[in-house]
Amino acid sequence: METHAPQYYFSFRCLGGGCPHTCCAAGWEIPVDPATATLYETLPPPLGDRVRAFWTIDPEGSPCFPLRGGSCPFLNGEGLCHIHIALGEEATPLICRTHPRFCYEYGSLRERGLCASCPEAVRLILEEDMTFHVSQEAGLEEEAPPLLSPLLTARETALSLLTAEGATLGQRLQAVLLFSNEVQVLLDEDRAEDLLSLCRFYREEFPLLEPAALPRRSPVLKKYLGLLEGLVILRPHWKELLKARKARSAGAAPLPSHMGERTAAYFLYRHWLRGVWDGDVLTWAEFAVLGTAVAASLSPLHPEGFPEVFRLLCEELEHSEENLTAIQDFLWEKGSLPELLALAAV
Ligand code: SF4
Structure with a gap:
């Protein structure tokens, strides 16, 4: 599948605890994707108990971590994530692993990019003129829409x-x-x-x-x-x-x-x-x-x-x-x- 991304996409690195406007305190609830929810269901205590105590079901019926004081309940005082520290990035919800990257599909084309709600993404977006990287990625390719x-x-x-x-x-x-x-x-x-x-x-x-x-x-x-x-x-x-x-x-x-x-x-x-x-x-x-x-x-x-x-x-x-x-x-x-x-x- 043909894939486009701005060149700066590949330079992105999360600022972690050094981020001045962390997305973990941006006022968004944290959706927990089904695969991560399954992992959390059997996670042993004490972290497993904490995870299960915090999560709730949103109005659409999906699990999520509601905010506590405007932040993710797992954000610590150093701007880092308790789950990430204890179990590694792969145990965090999908949104935490992928943000601020976005990915849209248009039948036969996939386009990736960085969302400017992240300060490091903004720095990269404003740093240079946009040039594109074109590649082929695996994916279920559909017919190209006429337009x-x-x-x-x-x-x-x-x-x-x-x-x-x-x-x-x-x-x-x-x-x-x-x-x-x-x-x-x-x-x-x-x-x-x-x-x-x-x-x-x-x-x-x-x-x-x-x-x-x-x-x-x-x-x-x-x-x-x-x-x-x-x-x-x-x-x-x-x-x-x-x-x-x-x-x-x-x-x-x-x-x-x-x-x-x-x-x-x-x-x-x-x-x-x-x-x-x-x-x-x-x-x-x-x-x-x-x-x-x-x-x-x-x-x-x-x-x-x-x-x-x-x-x-x-x-x-x-x-x-x-x-x-x-x-x-x-x-x-x-x-x-x-x-x-x-x-x-x-
Ligand atoms: S806003 Fe961007 S740099 Fe800051 S913590 Fe989130 S992903 Fe990392």
């Missing part, structure tokens, strides 16, 4: 627009939106066969907009901060950050171009191919711009700056399918391309 090949080519074009020479970050983000909008028109008209020539055109012609044609950025930013404020919130601190930014009238702080382009590339890589299943790519291009613009606008309010705000944003939005669906619905029903183009001018 896979055209949307892969289109994503490649969208990513190339993010690194176009001689353009500002804002112009690159706007170019991605304009291109994605045209991709969406072709998909909606059932003309996927015309995507190749559209990609060719955008690789030769970089579109530039008249700033005067766009709505004012400040009210647009407030509107989209309001959207994020109304979602499921994991940490009250995140909501306070959104509120504080909404109350300030200043424009967005300048964001170093390479950080903005790598952030947007991360979102495009992770979400664009969802369109293979539902034919919607414009939403995910808009989400990439929204995420980049919001993180840039909040970063002056956070002592740890842009990388930490980017991480918080991913923790809040990407770990909740409910939040992602709410954003997709909002962008479908109430999003406007001119507004998103204005937002893109970071």
Whole structure:
């Protein structure tokens, strides 16, 4: 099975006890997969008794470790895991062994990546431009969905627009939106066969907009901060950050171009191919711009700056399918391309 991964994927090493924002205290319950649950059922005391005393069954009927004071009950004072120390990593739940890695399958293609809710993943994502490692892995290969090949080519074009020479970050983000909008028109008209020539055109012609044609950025930013404020919130601190930014009238702080382009590339890589299943790519291009613009606008309010705000944003939005669906619905029903183009001018 063909497998893609960004090169930085292979450099990831968990920071363990040195992690400044450990995922073991991120406010998520820890799901226990069936194989690990079977192991825990027969684990001898005293650790076995402790494990069995802590776990519970979630509303979907699956075992999990509920949080204790916002953290996994097995997190010790040094930021390390009791189960890992006693029995090794292989005895921890699957999620603990795989986080922050994600893996999506699209019939004949598997894509791996690192989730930016982890500070070490954020460091790697922002450290270098995204390049891909392509390999063959074992796996049950299914037929390629019809939109896979055209949307892969289109994503490649969208990513190339993010690194176009001689353009500002804002112009690159706007170019991605304009291109994605045209991709969406072709998909909606059932003309996927015309995507190749559209990609060719955008690789030769970089579109530039008249700033005067766009709505004012400040009210647009407030509107989209309001959207994020109304979602499921994991940490009250995140909501306070959104509120504080909404109350300030200043424009967005300048964001170093390479950080903005790598952030947007991360979102495009992770979400664009969802369109293979539902034919919607414009939403995910808009989400990439929204995420980049919001993180840039909040970063002056956070002592740890842009990388930490980017991480918080991913923790809040990407770990909740409910939040992602709410954003997709909002962008479908109430999003406007001119507004998103204005937002893109970071
Ligand atoms: S957030 Fe990342 S670096 Fe920190 S403990 Fe979790 S996996 Fe390790």
